[in-house]
Amino acid sequence: MAVKDQYSLRVVLYDGDGAQPIPASDRFDATTALLEKGFSVTQAKPGQTVSPIGSAPLLLLGRFANTDAPEIAGTVPGSRVVSRNILGVDAAGISALSEAASLELQAARFGEWKPWFPVIDYDRCTNCMQCLSFCLFGVYGVDDAQKIQVQNNDNCKTNCPACSRVCPEAAIMFPKYKAGPINGDVVSNSDLNREKMKIDISALLGGDVYSMLRERSEKAQSRFSKERDADKALKERQKCLVKLAQSGDIPPEVLMSLPSPDEIARRAEEAKAKAAAALAHQTPPA
Amino acid sequence: MAEVPRILYCHCAYAQVVPAEVKTAVLRKLCDAGVAFDAVPDLCEMSARQDPNLQNLVSGGCVKIAACYPRAVKWLFAAAKAPLPPDGAEVLNMRVQTAEEIVTALLNTGLQPNVPQGKVTAEDAPQPVAAT
Structure with missing residues (x-):
């Protein structure tokens, strides 16, 4: 499948309101694992700015102990968004969750070609x-x-x-x-x-x-x-x-x-x- | 209040040109600092595929980018029809700068735009500071 002009999956690691904090070392491990798999990662923090969401297929990951994942502001109609609870899930598990979500959301997959071009x-x-x-x-x-x-x-x-x-x-x-x-x-x-x-x-x-x-x-x-x-x-x-x-x-x-x-x-x-x-x-x- | 620049980190996942120890240290320090940031696996790949996510990455105001040479980064974004704002982007070069230098610049809320404008020649390169 041609992947030109298609969105790849963006994974948001969320530890704001309604979610338990993710220790820095766990965030590092998860982010590294996801990047190596070819996924973009956003570490979201309350009150701080990251890039707009737009129409990208989005996977929201958080440690939601007793609540559901929060609504995501800034999505556009028709956005493909799913959330997953990663309480007790390690970096390898997060990577596997993201692979599955990428398929589910029909996001473009990268990483099968060394990007060598002029x-x-x-x-x-x-x-x-x-x-x-x-x-x-x-x-x-x-x-x-x-x-x-x-x-x-x-x-x-x-x-x-x-x-x-x-x-x-x-x-x-x-x-x-x-x-x-x-x-x-x-x-x-x-x-x-x-x-x-x-x-x-x-x-x-x-x-x-x-x-x-x-x-x-x-x-x-x-x-x-x-x-x-x-x-x-x-x-x-x-x-x-x-x-x-x-x-x-x-x-x-x-x-x-x-x-x-x-x-x-x-x-x-x-x-x-x-x-x-x-x-x-x-x-x-x- | 001046706009606080966003942070974008490129993992350069599909080549060994960025020293692994530098990119690992930069990513770890960003996580340790507890700041919000965007991280992408490989800007080259996103540019080659013209991933629309690049439009999002440049459209949210000024940005600091930890990647490679500013001239390359500028034209990678341009090639994907997502040009960097000339006065709203600062590129830190993980191929030549230390992790410490890069993280210090990323976490500093001031922005020093350095996306090249016009022909880049040796005279445009940062000159070594003379010893005093």
């Missing part, structure tokens, strides 16, 4: 379309105004930051990347010299990313057909790609899973055509 800093982006031309996997597209945007983040290859390295403005971030500025850190003067990095990658690949990838793949296929030794062909291909992987910090598995040479050529042409069309649209009429 985030564009539009303060830096010049709409040059380098990223769109470069990406073979259709992650990028343009909106109605021909402005670059991330359209298919599920297509992005986990741990591959290659497109951010071809961006001349250091405008593409991967927040879970290890180092700056790709991780969102400030852009240093040396980072601003992005053209150099772009040329370096291009030079490494013999001047044309796609030609080189095609060539490497063809060589590997050729060896395979001559020797009919799958293991040997795989080792050769891996060896060919080590340098590229190291220099661009591109995970070998991404390079090893590239499509066939013909498919690479087709996708590259398609991406270049999309980028060219978007750029042409930007050109003011003479």
